[in-house]
Amino acid sequence: MTKIPYKINLSEDELPKYWQNIRPYMQEAPDPFINPVTFKPCTADDLRPVFCDELIEQELDNTNKFIEIQEEIRDFYKMYRPSPLTRAYNLEKALGTPAEIYYKFEGTNTSGSHKLNSAVAQVYYAKQQGLTHLTTETGAGQWGTALSMACGYFGIDLSVYMVKVSAEQKPYRKAVMETYGARVIPSPSDTTEVGRRILAENPGTGGSLGCAISEAMEVSMKTDNCRYVLGSVLNHVVLHQSIIGLETKLGLDKYGVQPDIVIGCAGGGSNLGGLITPFMADKLEGKNNIHFIAVEPASCPSLTRGRYAFDFGDTGQTTPLMRMYTLGSGFMPSPNHSGGLRYHGMSPIVSKLYHDGMMEARSVEQTKVFEAATMFCRCEGTLPAPESSHAIRVAMDEAIKCRETGEKKVIVFGLTGTGYFDLAAYQAYNQGTMVDYVPTDEDLEKGFATLPKVEY
Amino acid sequence: MTKIPYKINLSEDELPKYWQNIRPYMQEAPDPFINPVTFKPCTADDLRPVFCDELIEQELDNTNKFIEIQEEIRDFYKMYRPSPLTRAYNLEKALGTPAEIYYKFEGTNTSGSHKLNSAVAQVYYAKQQGLTHLTTETGAGQWGTALSMACGYFGIDLSVYMVKVSAEQKPYRKAVMETYGARVIPSPSDTTEVGRRILAENPGTGGSLGCAISEAMEVSMKTDNCRYVLGSVLNHVVLHQSIIGLETKLGLDKYGVQPDIVIGCAGGGSNLGGLITPFMADKLEGKNNIHFIAVEPASCPSLTRGRYAFDFGDTGQTTPLMRMYTLGSGFMPSPNHSGGLRYHGMSPIVSKLYHDGMMEARSVEQTKVFEAATMFCRCEGTLPAPESSHAIRVAMDEAIKCRETGEKKVIVFGLTGTGYFDLAAYQAYNQGTMVDYVPTDEDLEKGFATLPKVEY
Known part of the structure; x- marks a missing residue:
């Protein structure tokens, strides 16, 4: 041998040349997302204010086994x-x-880490859609770094809400993201309503991933040509x-x-x-x-x-x-x-x-x-x-x-x-x-x- | 095309399968090393107390264009x-x-970094010679890290004298070397005569590469089955x-x-x-x-x-x-x-x-x-x-x-x-x-x- x-x-x-989609192989697909207000399955339109169009299509696709990876x-x-x-x-x-x-x-x-595999795809689709800004959160920093690289490459403005305690413990993670051109904001911050509220309630807090997600989502909703992106799940x-x-x-x-x-x-x-x-x-x-x-x-x-x-x-x-x-x-x-x-x-x-x-x-x-x-x-x-x-x-x-x-x-x-x-x-x-x-x-x-x- | x-x-x-030796191609080889006491060209015997035998042979070889890289x-x-x-x-x-x-x-x-290419060779020859200990110095930390990896792999005990200010500025470099099993001593230290002398004369010193080399060489001379190794020059x-x-x-x-x-x-x-x-x-x-x-x-x-x-x-x-x-x-x-x-x-x-x-x-x-x-x-x-x-x-x-x-x-x-x-x-x-x-x-x-x- x-x-x-x-x-x-x-x-x-x-x-x-293609990604493989596991859902069409499953006897039963995972349950749909549920809108937490209406308690009905989420539609593409429910997701559109937050996510890029192409990513929503991929998110909801239980049918196609192979999806082409674009040349770029x-x-x-x-x-x-x-x-x-x-x-x-x-x-x-x-x-x-x-x-x-x-x-x-x-x-x-x-x-x-492997996070870059999805970061580059997500930023590419954002660029294709004519978006100019993205927001995300990061905890340990792998996702924020990967996304910073991809945004630096495609010329997209990126704000990363980084859990404050991580930003303090890992100043070098912050330095890498900044080298790739991203803006890194320790969370909670005074740049968002939710951040200001949390800071007022817990002046000394080191933050949490949950809070960073909320800040990143708030900013993406309030910024023109902007969407929120997520690195897992x-x-x-x-x-x-x-x-x-x-x-x-x-x-x-x-x-x-x-x-x-x-x-x-x-x-x-x-x-x-x-x-x-x-x-x-x-x-x-x-x-x-x-x-x-x-x-x-x-x-x-x-x-x-x-x-x-x-x-x-x-x-x-x-x-x-x-x-x-x-x-x-x-x-x-x-x-x-x-x-x-x-x-x-x-x-x-x-x-x-x-x-x-x-x-x-x-x-x-x-x-x-x-x-x-x-x-x-x-x-x-x-x-x-x-x-x-x-x-x-x-x-x-x-x-x-x-x-x-x-x-x-x-x-x-x-x-x-x-x-x-x-x-x-x-x-x-x-x-x-x-x-x-x-x-x-x-x-x-x-x-x-x-x-x-x-x-x- | x-x-x-x-x-x-x-x-x-x-x-x-072979390293290439540039010296035989040169119209004139570099000048030999000079013994600083006798002012005569260094012989292999002059170098033997400090360096491994095989490395001395390679050091003095101005003739062979190709030298075999051992299987290990x-x-x-x-x-x-x-x-x-x-x-x-x-x-x-x-x-x-x-x-x-x-x-x-x-x-x-x-x-x-590239330092590993020489580290593994040097540690291999030390092992072949029956040595059990090595010492070296490191400044920025690349060489110390590479040598730690190689020593961890071949099971050789390693002491790294790390310029004190670097050890303090780069605690994580120290952590990597320790993970590979090396002993990292901020230099100047109280483990050597030269270190103690320098500490007595300059109590607050952050150390220097020159001092770390002197400590590493002193320890290698005083330790059984030990040699000093160097990562460049x-x-x-x-x-x-x-x-x-x-x-x-x-x-x-x-x-x-x-x-x-x-x-x-x-x-x-x-x-x-x-x-x-x-x-x-x-x-x-x-x-x-x-x-x-x-x-x-x-x-x-x-x-x-x-x-x-x-x-x-x-x-x-x-x-x-x-x-x-x-x-x-x-x-x-x-x-x-x-x-x-x-x-x-x-x-x-x-x-x-x-x-x-x-x-x-x-x-x-x-x-x-x-x-x-x-x-x-x-x-x-x-x-x-x-x-x-x-x-x-x-x-x-x-x-x-x-x-x-x-x-x-x-x-x-x-x-x-x-x-x-x-x-x-x-x-x-x-x-x-x-x-x-x-x-x-x-x-x-x-x-x-x-x-x-x-x-x-």
Whole structure:
């Protein structure tokens, strides 16, 4: 058999020309969004004041299996894609496992994560629609950075509302966004009504993602030629992220490799959804029996301990209602170094697949995650993001099982990004001061109490 | 003609199996090192207490044109090499130039720079020799990070003496090295005689590279099975870095492209020396007439304003004397955000080639460098290291000249690394607080006054 290289690189010609939409393959599509005022399914017109037209079409499209990636988006992708698919020979050796481990690495661009795959598409459509301004929020900063890059490239004015405590803890994230030309406003701010109200009520607050979303949405509604954009959860974001899975499948196919297990970390679910799309589509058509595993932090266990219910996407309770696994929009996740996984809900697509029994979910504690991250970077050279390291942890656990059973399983996981901006977390782990938080049942009940009553 | 892809990726099979040694191609080799006590040329035995045996052999080898890269080193290389060679289509378009611009990107590994190419080789040879400990110094942190990765991989105990002020300014650099298992000691420290002496004399000092070198060398001499390793300047480091140039040439050859101009930034000279090696070898054999440009900061202009003289490699004046372009080991470079280019001397190989008229040197001011860096990252997506951005600046200047003359020159430059740990510098540039420093002639005279008198 052909020796599999350390890195499976695809050529530019092999860059997918279509995204794949998982919804048409599902026996039953995810429930529609519900308008929180009328309690009726959202129409395109309901969404138009907030989102770009093309993205709304993609959001509501349960029919088309493949959607073309425009030439301009492909040209941008070519600056950093196809991304490498790596055989983790050194990790396999260190673990003494007969398993084959592969990871798809999305951190080879400055934004440092997979978020760029959707950012460039969203900005392109905004530009096509003649929009000149965009707003968004960012917590950990990956999404804000990716969107800043895309806006810098296409010449769109961008305002990023960044959770104040993150902006203070990560001044360099702010500096990157500003270098790409974005305006970064620590939230809550005095630039919006909601911000001023929150500041008056809580003068010393460090802000929250919910508040940043509310500020970004308010500004987008009040600004000419402006829309609000979001980096995860939504169907069109999962669609754009299918490029990850499509390239992964192509790379593995080239060497005749068929995965037994596919693993991804899950915060809002876009990376996981994108990674599994082509494999899951085949599974839904009965063509494989791959074991999919979603990994989430024990501190924010939406899939493993949440409810499948209609809920708001933001803490401010202003978005349409989505049926998803959720801890309740009022759930306050405990401190955790994986900012990108601290979200109360989960992509409706991923939620539905999980609800239908098509995948497993596991939660892991952060010290176990950093133990895996440290071993990984010593073997494989790349310093992984804490978020991505959730997938590493479970991939290692599965490989260790194979060592015990002697099975030669093929394990594939998504390495969504690098940890260059998360070194305070590594520092805490190195110094032994990192703590694990697991919410009690009472903590969860408080979150569930904020779920809306929906009749549909 | 074949359309040149955005990224020219070589396969693992195309990874060079030999490093190329530029010295046998030179009409006259660089002068030998001089023992600062006997004033006679250094022998291998003079160097043995400090350096690994195999590296000494490579250091003194003026004869062999190609030196084999061992399988174990190649296996490590495969984790991040061949590195991408990128056609800067977007930058060309933004500049409106008829020139073709290519850059070889060495920042796709966690250490974030080309330093890893030599680190892995040096650690491998140390391991082969049965050594168990290594020491080194680091200023900006790229070299310390690269060496930590390599030592983590091969299981060698590493002590990194990090200039105290850098350790304080860049706590995250320290965290990365510790994650790879290295011990990081802010220098001056109380762990060495020289450190204690300096601390007693200057209680509040922030340290210097010269002092960190002295501490690292002292510890290596006093520790069993230990040697000291260095990340630039020396001939064997330039040799290891030839992998950059070899891959670049191979990639360009694949598409029938012949460069007109090759540009690299120059601090200690290892990246520049490695990048130009195969092209310069051809030029020395009369096979091309490529224009080579070394770019250095105006604040530390060793090539453009220094003297070609025998000098110490360290401020502590303990190393062998090397004939090179130097500002004097006592020269104090003004503050500049390109820590990796703040070195008083220059690789003897690069110095000799420059002295023989084989290349041009230019110095640039840092605000001009960050102007170029900002434009580059908005067009090409990658946030460049300040050091690398010196090469970007001159590549852009040359491309702009082509716009004026209409010439379709092929410009190739080395993008040595990423700027993820240099965001304080970008912040200063964004906020308009960055200042340019250029030493006066009097400043230079003070440095030259520290040059040793050598009779040879």
